[in-house]
Amino acid sequence: MEKTMKCLRCGQTLKFLRRENLQLGKTGWITGDWGNLVAGALDVAILQCPGCGKLEFFRGDFALEERTEEPLAQVTCPQCGVRYDFDYPKCPVCGTKNTIF
Numbered sequence: 001m002e003k004t005m006k007c008l009r010c011g012q013t014l015k016f017l018r019r020e021n022l023q024l025g026k027t028g029w030i031t032g033d034w035g036n037l038v039a040g041a042l043d044v045a046i047l048q049c050p051g052c053g054k055l056e057f058f059r060g061d062f063a064l065e066e067r068t069e070e071p072l073a074q075v076t077c078p079q080c081g082v083r084y085d086f087d088y089p090k091c092p093v094c095g096t097k098n099t100i101f
Contacts, residue, residue, distance in 0.1 A: 005056070007049035014047040019060055019082050019093050075100060 005014040021041035027033050043060030060081070074083045075098065077091040090097050 005047060007052060007054055007056075009054050010049060010051045012049055012051040014049055014056060017046045017048040017055070019043070019045050019080060021060075021080075 006012065007014055021043055023041050025040075045058045045060055045062040047056045047058065048054070049056075073086045075086045076083050077094060077096050078099075079096040080091060080094040082091060082093045084092055086098070086100055088098060
């Protein structure tokens with residue numbers, strides 16, 4: 001059974017927008033970008049409300065749980081882990097080339 005999430009503002013059904021890695025850490029005056037290099041990134045799934053434009057952030061694998069039926073054969077992107085139709089030439093999220101071609 002597919003989960004549907006409702007917007008807390010207007011009640012419309014949220015739509016999957018994309019999966020993204022958000023950079024953690026911060027840039028300092030003395031340390032520069034060293035904080036960013038050691039902090040890593042947070043894998044998130046971003047859902048958007050088509051009515052009011054509100055964005056909701058969930059853990060990255062949440063987007064994979066949403067898909068319960070797969071009408072076409074799919075592949076998993078080795079870079080970001082998103083599943084997409086096998087006939088796409090590249091991953092729609094991160095742009096990694098599809099190795100099946």
